Amino acid sequence: xxxxxxxxxxxxxxxxxxxVCIPACPTDVILLAKDVNGKGYHYAYMExxxxxxxxxxxxxxxxxxxxxxxxxxxx
Amino acid sequence: xxxxxxxxxxxxVYKKTKLMTDAPLSYCPGCGHGTAxxxxxxxxxxxxxxxxxxxxxxxxxxxLAYDFMNIDMTQAAHxxxxxxxxxxxxxxxxxxxxxYQGDGDLAAIGGNETIHACNRGENIVIIFVNNGxxxxxxxxxxxxxxxxxxxxxxxYGRDVKTMGFPLKMTELVAQLPxxxxxxxxxxxxxxxxRKAKKAIRKAFEIQKENKGLAFVEIVSNCNSGWKMExxxxxxxxxxxxxPYFPLGDIKVDxxxxx
Numbered sequence: 001x002x003x004x005x006x007x008x009x010x011x012x013x014x015x016x017x018x019x020v021c022i023p024a025c026p027t028d029v030i031l032l033a034k035d036v037n038g039k040g041y042h043y044a045y046m047e048x049x050x051x052x053x054x055x056x057x058x059x060x061x062x063x064x065x066x067x068x069x070x071x072x073x074x075x
Numbered sequence: 076x077x078x079x080x081x082x083x084x085x086x087x088v089y090k091k092t093k094l095m096t097d098a099p100l101s102y103c104p105g106c107g108h109g110t111a112x113x114x115x116x117x118x119x120x121x122x123x124x125x126x127x128x129x130x131x132x133x134x135x136x137x138x139l140a141y142d143f144m145n146i147d148m149t150q151a152a153h154x155x156x157x158x159x160x161x162x163x164x165x166x167x168x169x170x171x172x173x174x175y176q177g178d179g180d181l182a183a184i185g186g187n188e189t190i191h192a193c194n195r196g197e198n199i200v201i202i203f204v205n206n207g208x209x210x211x212x213x214x215x216x217x218x219x220x221x222x223x224x225x226x227x228x229x230x231y232g233r234d235v236k237t238m239g240f241p242l243k244m245t246e247l248v249a250q251l252p253x254x255x256x257x258x259x260x261x262x263x264x265x266x267x268x269r270k271a272k273k274a275i276r277k278a279f280e281i282q283k284e285n286k287g288l289a290f291v292e293i294v295s296n297c298n299s300g301w302k303m304e305x306x307x308x309x310x311x312x313x314x315x316x317x318p319y320f321p322l323g324d325i326k327v328d329x330x331x332x333x
Contacts, residue, residue: 006088007081018105018298018305024265041104049078056089057265063109064100065091070081 002073006054010044011066017041021058021067027051030058092116094125096145101136103210105305107295108137110262111204114272115175116144118279128171129163131156133180136211137204140175154185157192160199171282173200179209182218182244189248196253196287200278203244203290206297207316214300218242221319226300241319245292249326255287257326261294263309267322274324287329294320 008030015037021030021044031047044067046052054071094116102108119128125146132140134153141148151159156174164172181189181203192199208226209215216226216233219241223232233241249257256278260271271293278289294316298308324332 005076005081007078009082014099016104020105020263020305020309023306046078054088059089060265060268061110061262063102063104063106065095065109065113068090069088070083070086071088072076072081072086074076 002075004053004071005074006052006069006071007049008046008052008058009068009070011068012037012043013039014064014066015041015043016064017043018063019044020061020063024057024061026055026057027053092120094120094145096143098142100143101139103297103299105296105298105308106136106210107206107262107293108204110268111202111271111293111295112137112140112143112175114262114268115173115202115275116146118272118276119146119171121276122279122283124171124279127169128173129167131160131163131172131174133174133176133185135177135180135209137175137177138211154180154183155188156180156185157188157197157199157201160201161192161195161197164197164199168198171200171279172198173202173279173282175202176204177210178203178205178207178217178219178244179211182242186218186242186244189244190251193248193288193290194251194253196255198282198285199288200275200282201288201290202275202278203292204295205244205292205320206295206300207241208297208300210297210300214297214302219244219320221315224315243320245290245320245325248290249331252329253288254290254326255329256281256289256324258290258324259292259294259320259322261312261317261322263296263312292320294322 296308
């Protein structure tokens with residue numbers, strides 16, 4: 001069975017660091033960064049990118065729509 | 076496999092719809108308004124009706140909805156969005172008209188307009204975001220504030236003896252013969268967002284078939300008004316709002332769901 005690998009891209013400057021995406025992730029990929037963006041928010045990032053399956057749950061709940069999701073099949 | 080190899084345009088599976096502008100949303104972090112805006116615009120995009128859709132923005136936190144939704148929009152006087160939408164729909168019966176209102180706008184000052192638009196069975200979609208508080212003006216008590224819930228104008232909690240009971244606007248309009256589809260949804264989890272999007276899609280399909288008014292309530296959070304972290308506010312909403320405002324369809328195809 002082909003394995004699926006995913007990745008997310010966060011629009012760092014628009015992320016408000018609400019953290020709603022963190023409990024939505026089934027594989028615990030996302031955390032809030034220690035660094036802050038231009039507005040002073042701790043933005044979301046992939047702490048554990050290997051585990052991402054590209055399920056788009058984080059992007060679906062993101063109130064600001066800052067997450068884009070990419071997915072590939074690995075043979 | 077490196078992340079940079081995955082992040083390529085051909086592998087994209089989800090991004091913000093083009094019908095949301097690039098303006099940063101004015102909402103507080105974690106506010107359900109952004110999600111509700113996005114799923115509404117996704118429905119409009121999927122139905123291919125963005126050139127024929129007219130939205131009516133309310134007064135409240137979502138007053139700037141016309142800056143965020145990249146479609147034709149207008150903005151109504153406080154609470155009068157259903158009346159403005161009625162006028163637009165009657166002049167342009169082939170357009171898709173929706174209002175997007177909060178609980179202070181729809182249930183308080185606009186209660187009368189809402190009830191009468193629903194009773195006339197106007198062919199519009201009403202999207203009602205209920206967070207149990209007046210968010211924009213600083214967290215005052217709204218008609219939908221829960222019993223015992225603290226707000227800046229009920230600092231000891233809402234006392235139902237003097238302040239009345241929370242208004243179940245959605246159950247109320249479901250009793251009126253003019254409404255065709257009445258439902259209550261939420262946007263706090265991926266599953267709930269997908270269900271809410273289906274409900275909004277159904278509401279626009281009903282307008283397409285000229286069947287009557289479709290009313291979609293979205294129970295949402297107000298973490299700054301409730302003085303909570305966004306994720307805690309969502310959990311508080313599940314524990315406290317949902318028992319009083321249960322999710323699910325209330326009226327389908329003009330028949331109350333038992």
